[in-house]
Amino acid sequence: MAGTYSRRSFLKQMGTLGATIALGGALSSCGSSGGSANTPSTGGSATPIASSPPSGGSASGTVNFFARGDEAIFKVFHRLRDEFQKREPNIQVQIEEVPGDFYQKFQLKLASGTPPDCLFECDCTITSSIRAGALEPLDSFIANDARFDKSDYLPIAWYTSEYEGKTYGLPYDGGSMAMFYNKDLFKQAGIPPLSPEEPITWDQLLEYGRKLTLDRNGKHPGEAGFDPRRIKQYAFDPQASWVPWLWVWGNGGEVITKDGKVPLDEPAAAEGLQFVADLGTKHYISPSPQFQQQGQISFLFEWDVAPFPKGKVRVSTGWYSPLSMTAAARNKEAAWKWISFCCSEEGQRIVAELGQSVPPLKKLANSQVFLNPKVPPEHKQVFLDQLDQSILRTPGDKMGKYFGGYVVEFRDIFNPAWDAVLRGDKQAADAMKEVRPKLENLLKTGKVS
Structure with missing residues (x-):
C-alpha cells in the first residue's frame, strides 16, 4: 500500500x-492473511533453539527475510534494506516477497526444513507460530540492546508479540481503527466535516x-x-x-x-x-x-x-504486527541486526516517512514525522487518540x-x-x-x- x-x-x-x-496504521494484509488453524509443522529444523544474546563482535553473512504484503510494502522493506546495508555492509539481506497467503507458504517452508531466518509476522498468526515452536524468544536480545526499552513504545505495541511471559517479535507495523471519509461527498450531501475529536453516534451514522x-x-x-x-x-x-x-x-x-x-x-x-x-x-x-x-x-x-x-x-x-526471528534461523545474530534496525527509531523513522503505519515509538508517533498536517490526512492525531487506554479494547x-x-x-x-x-x-x-x-x-x- x-x-x-x-x-x-x-x-x-x-x-x-x-x-x-x-x-489507520495496521496493514490491510494483517486482516486477510489467509491463515488457517493448521499450525506450522516444526519438522526437524524448526525445533526451538535457546536464545543467545548478540555478541560484542560484528555480525556477518546472509539473512533470509520472509516479507508478506504487496508491492508498496515490499518497496518499504527494500528501502530499509538499502539503509541497513550501508550500516552493516557485511550482512546481506535477501528479501523473499510473499503476496497473498503468506502463512500457508510459511508453513510449507517450515515443513520442508527451509525456514527463513526472520519474517514479517501477523498479529493474526503469531500465537499459532509460537505454540508450534517456530519462533525464537527475543527477550535476551532486547535486554542486551540499548535501543530497546519497552516503555518507549505505545502500550499496545507489544501486546500481540508477548506470550506466556516471553516476547516473540518487535513492533513494526500497526495502529488503530479510524473512520476514513470523503470530504467532497460529504459536502455534496450537505453534511459538515466530521469532528476529529468527538465521534458521531450510530444514529448519525445511519442518518448520514x-x-x-x-x-x-x-x-x-x-x-x-x-x-x-x-x-x-x-x-x-x-x-x-x-x-x-x-x-x-x-x-x-x-x-x-x-x-x-x-x-x-x-x-x-x-x-x-x-x-x-x-x-x-x-x-x-x-x-x-x-x-x-x-x-x-x-x-x-x-x-x-x-x-x-x-x-x-x-x-x-488497534494492534501491531511484529518482525520475528525463527527458532531455526541459521544466522540469529545477523537476523537480530536486521529486524532490530527495522523496528528501532532509525528504521521506524523511514517507515513513518513513507506513510506505512502509526509509529509504535511514542517519540515518533507524537512528532511531525507522523503528524505533519501537510501530508493527508490532516487529522492524524485521531489515530493516536484512538489508542487511548481508557477506550482501547482488544479481544x-x-x-x-x-x-x-x-x-x-x-x-x-x-x-x-x-x-x-x-x-x-x-x-x-x-x-x-x-x-x-x-x-x-x-x-x-x-x-x-
Missing part, C-alpha cells in the same frame, strides 16, 4: 464511498449513510424506487467481515471474558453485531454479500479521518491474551457463522448461540470442535 492512511488504501476498500472504516448512498438512478435508501441491487455509491464500509468486535463493545457487550467465556449470544453483543450486519442487508448503506456489486471508483477527492462511531459506549481497537484483553491465545482458530470458528449473518441468512443472536460453545471449548482446551 502507499500507506495505511493513504488515498490508495482508502479507495481500495469498495469504490466511491462516502465514508469507510479502515485501518442514507444521504450518502445512491443507486444508479440517483435514489437514496428509503425513497420510492430505490434499488439495492444497483448501487452507484455506498456510504459506509464497516470492514465488518473481519473487525466486528467494535460493534459488540460499543453496544455494551463483551467478546471474551476474564474466565474465558464468549458471550456473543447475549443481547448487548448480539444486537451490536446485528446492527452492523443490518447496515448492508436492511439499511443498504454498506456493501453486503447479499448484493454482489461495487460502486464506481473516483480517484480525485479530499479526505480525512475521524474517530470510530460511538454506540452506548465509546471504544476503539481477550480481560484474559491477558490476544484472542485468548488462539487468533486463527477463533476466527476459523467464528467467521462461517458471522458470514451467514452478513448475508442475511441468520440473525446474529441465533448464529452466535450456535458458535459460542465451540469458541469456549477452544479457549478451554485449545482444540477446534
Whole structure:
C-alpha cells in the first residue's frame, strides 16, 4: 500500500464511498492473511533453539527475510534494506516477497526444513507460530540492546508479540481503527466535516449513510424506487467481515471474558453485531454479500479521518504486527541486526516517512514525522487518540491474551457463522448461540470442535 492512511488504501476498500472504516496504521494484509488453524509443522529444523544474546563482535553473512504484503510494502522493506546495508555492509539481506497467503507458504517452508531466518509476522498468526515452536524468544536480545526499552513504545505495541511471559517479535507495523471519509461527498450531501475529536453516534451514522448512498438512478435508501441491487455509491464500509468486535463493545457487550467465556449470544453483543450486519442487508448503506456489486471508483477527492462511531459506549481497537526471528534461523545474530534496525527509531523513522503505519515509538508517533498536517490526512492525531487506554479494547484483553491465545482458530470458528449473518441468512443472536460453545471449548482446551 502507499500507506495505511493513504488515498490508495482508502479507495481500495469498495469504490466511491462516502465514508469507510479502515485501518489507520495496521496493514490491510494483517486482516486477510489467509491463515488457517493448521499450525506450522516444526519438522526437524524448526525445533526451538535457546536464545543467545548478540555478541560484542560484528555480525556477518546472509539473512533470509520472509516479507508478506504487496508491492508498496515490499518497496518499504527494500528501502530499509538499502539503509541497513550501508550500516552493516557485511550482512546481506535477501528479501523473499510473499503476496497473498503468506502463512500457508510459511508453513510449507517450515515443513520442508527451509525456514527463513526472520519474517514479517501477523498479529493474526503469531500465537499459532509460537505454540508450534517456530519462533525464537527475543527477550535476551532486547535486554542486551540499548535501543530497546519497552516503555518507549505505545502500550499496545507489544501486546500481540508477548506470550506466556516471553516476547516473540518487535513492533513494526500497526495502529488503530479510524473512520476514513470523503470530504467532497460529504459536502455534496450537505453534511459538515466530521469532528476529529468527538465521534458521531450510530444514529448519525445511519442518518448520514442514507444521504450518502445512491443507486444508479440517483435514489437514496428509503425513497420510492430505490434499488439495492444497483448501487452507484455506498456510504459506509464497516470492514465488518473481519473487525466486528467494535460493534459488540460499543453496544455494551463483551467478546471474551476474564474466565474465558464468549458471550456473543447475549443481547448487548448480539444486537451490536446485528446492527452492523443490518447496515448492508436492511439499511443498504454498506456493501453486503447479499448484493454482489461495487460502486464506481473516483480517484480525485479530499479526505480525512475521524474517530470510530460511538454506540452506548465509546471504544476503539488497534494492534501491531511484529518482525520475528525463527527458532531455526541459521544466522540469529545477523537476523537480530536486521529486524532490530527495522523496528528501532532509525528504521521506524523511514517507515513513518513513507506513510506505512502509526509509529509504535511514542517519540515518533507524537512528532511531525507522523503528524505533519501537510501530508493527508490532516487529522492524524485521531489515530493516536484512538489508542487511548481508557477506550482501547482488544479481544481477550480481560484474559491477558490476544484472542485468548488462539487468533486463527477463533476466527476459523467464528467467521462461517458471522458470514451467514452478513448475508442475511441468520440473525446474529441465533448464529452466535450456535458458535459460542465451540469458541469456549477452544479457549478451554485449545482444540477446534
